[in-house]
Amino acid sequence: MQETIAWLDQQRISMEDWVQGIRIKLLDKQLKEFLFGPSVDGEYMRNRDRYKRVAISQILVVDLATAWKIVQLLREGQASFCALALEYSKGKTSQEKGGFVGTRFLVELIPDVAEAIKNVEEGEILGPIQTKLGYHVVKVEKWFPLQLTLAVREQIMESLFQSWLQNKLNNIVYHD
Template sequence: MKETLEKTELQLLQEFALPEISPATDEEIIAYLRRSYQVAEIAAKTERDALILGICEQFGVTVSDEELQAAGDEFRLEHTLLGASETLNWLSFQRITVEDWSSGIKVSLLTKKLKEFLFGAGVDNYYINNRNNFKRVALSQILVRELTEALKIAHAIRQENASFCALALLHSKGKQSKENGGFAGIRFLSELMPDIAQTVSKAKEAEVIGPIETTLGYHIIKIEKWFPSELTESVREEIFESLFQGWLQERLNLELRDKKL
């Protein structure tokens, strides 16, 4: 009897035809953003781009056709869009036009050129004055919620020579560190939480520090390796972004204040 019912249910499911779903319209996409509470986030990004474009116009920061073409070629290479058909298929999948795509590349280029226009001359000095923030460190961590547990783990590592990796796999509540046996990656000091960065900056290779309390819980950290500080292209880009975001936030705050007056 049960087997017969299961077969009947299966037949009904197989015979049931799903309704045809048409591609979502722009209005339907906007409605989804509203009901999923994402409008504020998208609106903020839209307003940021509008502010950047306005500032570029004020300062005379422009993008040439040659620069736009080169950026487009670089984008296609990066995304393996090596021919016209691959590019058109990608545009179709993204539901955008060639003009939309070109506009996005142009905004990215203008943003990059504005950063260079505003801060290009000051990056070296900023790096020199904040060199320690750009030291890189490879570290492992065990994150737990309770201080008692953290103290037991730290004692086991220091006094009983317990395996940091094994304890991370057993106890860490941090998803990345638990999955990787404690290893949390290579980070700039400036990327770490302030309380952690302050303690880590004074530690030596192979040293285990903590527990350090943060809003996330208690961290036991092992310094795997220090890397020398150097002004690489990625560090330069991080400095540009940091300076630019701070400057841009000031402009936004001023604009909001002026609107209130």
């Protein structure tokens, strides 16, 4: 308990604020479960491909010529993905981690990137894929099996909740 209090002091968080934060998080979780818990299975069955998990690496650049140069170097085996990401990527995460951006659900990716990679084999290089951020050169590192895990369930509830919230906000804005 002493360590917790010391940590809270160091973070400049009062015990009351910490307890209130925990209450809010629990209420948030209970509300999502109440509103959307019963519909998670149906949502998963209708849209399971959106909840596929993939480990990806990417290099994000601002111009098409550089993107094609990177793709060519990679396909010819003249450079490693990691080295090129460190040198060229404008994406903060991908540059700092040598291209690796992590394991994501397809639904969490930029739609154009998700669409481009959804049927690609592990190890394949794609791109350039143009988005509002620039040009993406993507490598699919690993696909994970489809399973309705706790993480997938929480992701589905979060997506449903965010859509519900957006709908409520739109109703307030357009009806007031």
